Amino acid sequence: MAKRPLSYLQILMGKRTYDWVMKQDLEEFPYKNKECYVFTRSLYEDTENVNFVNDDLAPFVNKLKNKNGSNIWLVGGGELLNSFIQEGLVDEFVITVAPTILGNGIPLFKEGNHHLELSLKGTKQFNQFIELHYETKK
Numbered sequence: 006m007a008k009r010p011l012s013y014l015q016i017l018m019g020k021r022t023y024d025w026v027m028k029q030d031l032e033e034f035p036y037k038n039k040e041c042y043v044f045t046r047s048l049y050e051d052t053e054n055v056n057f058v059n060d061d062l063a064p065f066v067n068k069l070k071n072k073n074g075s076n077i078w079l080v081g082g083g084e085l086l087n088s089f090i091q092e093g094l095v096d097e098f099v100i101t102v103a104p105t106i107l108g109n110g111i112p113l114f115k116e117g118n119h120h121l122e123l124s125l126k127g128t129k130q131f132n133q134f135i136e137l138h139y140e141t142k143k
């Protein structure tokens with residue numbers, strides 16, 4: 006299937022990432038006017054900007070792909086990403102490296118039995134930041 010333009014991007018994130026976004030002093034929700042899904046195992050009422058979901062990941066993602074095309078952006082965080090990795094649902098990684106080394110914090114990659122081989126598709130520099138773009142080898 007041909008990829009649709011990025012304006013058709015569908016956004017997924019974990020509940021803790023959503024909570025972090027909502028605590029920032031932003032003028033408006035950063036993914037306004039996009040389809041945005043927040044994964045949680047609790048029940049919340051949808052808002053004007055997001056739908057809360059607690060579905061099995063693979064059928065949910067396949068439904069999105071079939072309905073709207075294949076541009077799905079998983080914002081994070083690490084816990085939700087880990088679930089996606091375990092299910093083999095990540096096609097590409099776009100990772101920005103910041104010039105900071107931390108001794109503690111919230112890891113992007115959690116422990117697990119996964120082993121992914123990646124293929125580098127490109128890099129971009131934004132001042133002191135480097136964006137790494139990898140495709141997952143299937």
Ligand SMILES: NC(=O)c1ccc[n+]([C@@H]2O[C@H](COP(=O)([O-])OP(=O)(O)OC[C@H]3O[C@@H](n4cnc5c(N)ncnc54)[C@H](OP(=O)(O)O)[C@@H]3O)[C@@H](O)[C@H]2O)c1
Nearest residue numbers: 019020021022025044045046047080081082083084085088
């Ligand atoms: N630097 C960046 O670009 C970037 C990007 C994204 C996030 N972050 C940071 O990462 C931190 C959050 O990451 P995190 O790893 O702690 O949490 P997270 O992945 O954002 O959210 C974890 C929560 O998502 C829900 N969840 C996770 N897996 C699920 C599944 N398979 N099915 C249903 N619900 C699921 C659960 O919510 P419930 O507890 O409600 O059930 C879980 O507690 C934040 O501080 C955020 O700012 C940084």
